[in-house]
Amino acid sequence: MKVICTNCGTDFDSGNKNKFECPHCGQFYNLKEKPDTYDVKMLNGVLVEKISFNELKNGLKTGKYLKYDYISxxxxxxxxIINSDFEDFVPDSAAVKGGNGASKSWIVLFVFSFIVNIVLLFFLYLQKVKIDDLISG
Structure with missing residues (x-):
């Protein structure tokens, strides 16, 4: 699993071990230890400091924090977060699944746009005929 050292900022692969050290600065990490407070670095760069376990858990359930945000x-x-102990609290995707109505609507839109394009091509043809008549005579 990819991790980023809090001391020097080096990213490296921990090899899914619970105890490891940074290959660059030698900082020792133990994933078994659970801190009292957590820091969350969101994807937009905002750093939220010193939040409790319950606040982080509720933030994941409500969507305040995403599964691809970083914790330390x-x-x-x-x-x-998806690689941490909090992965159990990450909800499944809330995206709306396309039903039967969505699959029919694109067909209607396609047919409508096709008809509009045919009408526009017809008007272009009429303009060409008028221009040819003006030029020829």
Whole structure:
């Protein structure tokens, strides 16, 4: 799993181990230790500091924090939430699934735009005929 060292900012692969150290600066990390507060670095660059376990859990459930945001705290490196112990609290996608109505609407839109294009081509043909008549005579 990819992690980012909180000390030097080097990103490296921890190899899915619970205890490892940064290959650049030697900072030791233990993923088994659970800190009291967490820091969250969102994808837009905002850093939210010192939030509790319950605040982070509720933020994940409500969508305030995304599964691709990074968390750190105590002896934890910066790690994606989806790769941490919080992955169980990440809700499934809330995206609306396309139903039967959505599959029919694109066909109606396609047919409508096709008819409009045919009408416009007909008007272009009429303009060409008028121009040819003016030029020829």
């Amino acid at each position: 705290g105590g002896s934890l490196p910066w790690i994606k």
